[in-house]
Amino acid sequence: MASLFKRNGTYHLSWLQDGKTRMKSTKTGDRKLALELLRKLEEDLIREEQGIKQPEKLVPIRLDEFIRVYLEDRRKQMKAARTVSTDEYALHRLLEGLGNCRLVEITDTAVRRYRDQKLKALRPASLAIELRHLRAAFSWAADKPAPKYLHQNPFKQKGIMPTHEHKTVPQCLSxxxxxxxxxxxxxxxxxxxxxxxxxxxxxxxxxxxxxxxxxxxxxxxxxxxxxxxxxxxxxxxxxxxxxxxxxxxxxxxxxxxxxxxxxxxxxxxxxxxxxxxxxxxxxxxxxxxxxxxxxxxxxxxxxxxxxxxxxxxxxxxxxxxxxxxxxxxxxxxxxxx
Known part of the structure; x- marks a missing residue:
């Protein structure tokens, strides 16, 4: 479907698309790297042939910058001050726990480890509140229109919420x-x-x-x-x-x-x-x-x-x-x- 050839010390990709031969430089003389680019090209061509939508490209962002952007959007949406305050608290606790990593590095495994660590210091009910706010923040990152930061929300994984021994009965007016x-x-x-x-x-x-x-x-x-x-x-x-x-x-x-x-x-x-x-x-x-x-x-x-x-x-x-x-x-x- 696609092939690799070397010209003047640089590898090039060649493939047939819409009845025409197309070529593109890999901009590298490293054969191992060039073969990896060839593999990715062939995967893209197969997706296109089968009508599979290409995954949307993610915009790289670190956790501290994401917190700033997200809280700014929450305030624009006129969310209650108390809600935004809890959002900010939960996100900064996450920043302390995981460091200023890239958002895509916060995987399902990283989230489970973070939860287990927090459970040593917090009651399940208190941690559940923080996790709900984090889930909302990461849903925004995954579901928002461009720029998109995540493909999926690691805080939505099954079983992430700590279990409660007693469910609180909702307060209401008699x-x-x-x-x-x-x-x-x-x-x-x-x-x-x-x-x-x-x-x-x-x-x-x-x-x-x-x-x-x-x-x-x-x-x-x-x-x-x-x-x-x-x-x-x-x-x-x-x-x-x-x-x-x-x-x-x-x-x-x-x-x-x-x-x-x-x-x-x-x-x-x-x-x-x-x-x-x-x-x-x-x-x-x-x-x-x-x-x-x-x-x-x-x-x-x-x-x-x-x-x-x-x-x-x-x-x-x-x-x-x-x-x-x-x-x-x-x-x-x-x-x-």
């Missing part, structure tokens, strides 16, 4: 706490925001990215784009949600034009005003929506699709029993006949 929380919100615009998040189960990022064009009043449905799973999610609007959407201020550029950190600040403020002392975060509204659906008897696969979970296994964590749900069970017991 029906009574839910009522107190909304009673504490005097501003109608902010109340609409948190009601919307509860009735759709959407993430904070999905709420602030929502555009007016994503709301279809005729079909009574909302489309969330640029979601965590990178897939659009369409959910229908019930009457209560429809009323909230109709009352939104249409003079604004988008339905919820707030900074993510401001939304989190408001959530904590209203929790305090409502006298709810539990250590809750904004994402608990999504947990509350999931728990409410489970308690109402909605099938798990339907909840999975409604919330956009990657797997029904993610949804299964919401099948825990809340203490108030056990009251009717306790009432059955008696010491008398």
């Amino acid at each position: 029906p009574e706490e839910k009522a107190r929380f909304f009673e504490a919100i005097a501003d109608p615009g902010y109340k609409q925001l948190f009601q919307f998040m509860l009735l759709t189960g959407c993430r904070r990022s999905e709420a602030i990215r929502l555009q007016w064009g994503d709301i279809d009043l005729e079909q009574k449905q909302i489309t969330f784009t640029r979601t965590k799973s990178k897939k659009d999610r369409v959910i229908p609007m019930n009457l209560e949600l429809m009323q909230i959407v109709l009352n939104l201020d249409r003079s604004r550029e988008r339905p919820f034009p707030y900074h993510p950190d401001w939304i989190t600040h408001l959530f904590r403020r209203y929790l305090k005003q409502a006298g709810i002392s539990k250590d809750l975060h904004l994402h608990c509204l999504r947990h509350t929506a999931a728990s409410d659906l489970v308690r109402a008897g909605v099938h798990l696969t339907k909840i999975q699709k409604f919330l956009g979970h990657s797997s029904v296994k993610v949804t299964e964590i919401y099948t825990h029993v809340l203490p108030e749900d056990l009251r009717e069970v306790a009432e059955v017991l008696s010491c008398t006949a």
